[in-house]
Amino acid sequence: MSLAVTNIIAKDIRFPTSAEKHGSDAMHPDPDYSCVYVFIYTENEHLTGHGLTFTIGRGTEVVLKAVQSLEFLFIGKKLNDIFDDFARFWREVTSESQLRWIGPEKGVIHLATSALINALWDLWAKIENKPLWKLLVDMSPEKLVSTIDFRYISDVLSEEEAVQILKHNMPYRKAREEEIISKGYPAYTSSVGWIGYNDEKIRSLCREALLDGFTHFKAKVGDNIENDKRRLKLIREEIGYENKLMVDANQKWDINVAIEWMRQLSEFKPLWIEEPTSPDDVFGHLKISDALKPYGVGVALGEQCQNRVIFKQLLEMGAMQFCQLDATRLGGLNEVLAVALMAAKFHVPICPHAGGVGLCEYVRHISIWDYICVSGTTKNRIVEYVDHLHDIFSNPASIVRAHYIVPFESGYCGQMKPEVIETYEYPTGTYWRSVNK
């Protein structure tokens, strides 16, 4: 039986997070965590794919428009034809002869692609009645690699090399699957150090997180060096030096400022500096990475790296010590798999970006697959966790003692509850109508 895609509906969903400064950082002082949420309907009325792409308020309407402009490439297509040669279909979408001009493969059009492609993966996993990670784990190396478009990365990773990486790990899959199910996947918290929080709130959040079992803590930096020192000092007072501290500048700095600022913060022994500068600046990150090596500070980035071509360069040049790929900025899971396999080749650990809307729900699948089929270790690998906006999903990500629990529901995305969509659809949902009266 081969089902066709019959219809697609996309919605602009926004949560008023800016009111309480959740998610505030040096470049985004007032995010309203949002998403474009996509339903892909099929000939089977009981089978609908859900997919989303994360945004932060204004601009979501532009991504929504882009989803609508891409829909014609999906509607009427048979799911079997797509999954039989997913790389070919992915290229048809990302290289559409007129639409590619407004990317290509970056920004708005790629965010839109991601929501749609992720909804297809959700469908595929549902058809197989498996959680997404298990769909991937049960695939042969050849089948998994057949979903990846190697255009523009073949100089660094060939199809054959990708298959070999997976084959090499085949014998360990079963044992690792059991292990990760029993232990869960380690998480770190970003919730203690948003720029907009006051000192008392930071201290109490650190204490709560320690009680919850967290060993890795991330703080935002970059607005004011003295302020950063005070905040990092008080976080270290709370968490000690036996736990890990990471810092995140959200692209605030130029290269030389990044180097000097981080030299000054190096006394607090951060494991990494995240997004010190523009996500487009591969060579700049190499300069920073080289300058901070003597201080034991690694460079982490990826949440705004636009596609596999940027990751390819960061990895090959040695400009990135932690790969924070983003499940909805890359063009859906196919491209995530490409980046994960390139990272494996260069022995760079994957620590996916999460938080926002739905990212924790997505990335747990990616890291669990990475553990079972690629890396076989959680050394230096840790997944972001932010304790906001999970109860909006029917099957939310959850953690126990700072470890993501392995999910067993079929599909990719924690589906959003219908009443949440009715409340927060922008601008017509009941919440937005009530505040915009």
Place this chain on the structure above:
Amino acid sequence: MSLAVTNIIAKDIRFPTSAEKHGSDAMHPDPDYSCVYVFIYTENEHLTGHGLTFTIGRGTEVVLKAVQSLEFLFIGKKLNDIFDDFARFWREVTSESQLRWIGPEKGVIHLATSALINALWDLWAKIENKPLWKLLVDMSPEKLVSTIDFRYISDVLSEEEAVQILKHNMPYRKAREEEIISKGYPAYTSSVGWIGYNDEKIRSLCREALLDGFTHFKAKVGDNIENDKRRLKLIREEIGYENKLMVDANQKWDINVAIEWMRQLSEFKPLWIEEPTSPDDVFGHLKISDALKPYGVGVALGEQCQNRVIFKQLLEMGAMQFCQLDATRLGGLNEVLAVALMAAKFHVPICPHAGGVGLCEYVRHISIWDYICVSGTTKNRIVEYVDHLHDIFSNPASIVRAHYIVPFESGYCGQMKPEVIETYEYPTGTYWRSVNK
């Protein structure tokens, strides 16, 4: 007197160029040359800014939506406040705290920024009653540099260095201005070698172009090596080896394919290979550039390079021998000036991308300014010219003996004729209504 922006109207304008294969290449077989066209209205009803960004059909509606999402940053602003510190305003637009998530500074949101920012430059030039190039030429080095946002490029070009480049050229401005007015700026033709043209058409177009005085000819390659060899051979038969031939692959290849393909085409002595691979691949272009150096083939790119950060790396690493910046993919003239000054520092000639809709009209201003205030030479500098879609403008770009004539009308853009907008606005214009019946 300080005027405020009162209203903005943006339109989706599309020309049915795909019907005749104009503009066809290896990655874009069927472009409908299009643009988002912006009017910025002011308190003076006789003073309206016009700006556009070039697109190729589908997707224009997404860029239009992005313009509408950016408008709130412009409406109500005083023009004097903008022009007094244009870099600050430009950063306000490109770093808007929520909208930057859907870029930042790339793709749809940056194309939209470009149309709006270019309309502001059009206004500024009209207020001064000068053509845009002359507005720039008459500015002090400090004033011109004050329009540039140096964020993310200060490690390679400081404000002081930029001022020095311009100061160094001050004594020659007057003489160069007279020269360029009398001689015009050299142009090359891309019209002879679109992929979709047959051999007879290519031959006759070469002959016409030679008669018109052209000495530089560009052909599309990348679909089929034997076909490319046949087409380049016949172009060389027509133009000889005393004229220059350039080739353009429009991102068709992976790195190793690009190197091998161009080794095979090197017998036809191309001056450059344009866009051999992904525009995001700085390190990849360096590999190609190094491999082709022994064959005397340079690497040219820029029409899809998303922002100054990518250009910075291409220039600093030596991955680009010809800088083909694009007046509407970069975030308006402010960023074009940044790239031009970085190119000057690294002694890389600027050969702007043109053709499409309105690009020839824009880039003549840029290259004329570059000649007078920065480079002082046309050696290895040549501006693309495509002989389509000029009569849609009130003040079209025009060439005589393969040289752009220096324009004297005030403003930046050749304004589009009102009847053209009525005919080709999509989908409501009279042309589109007639074909979509």
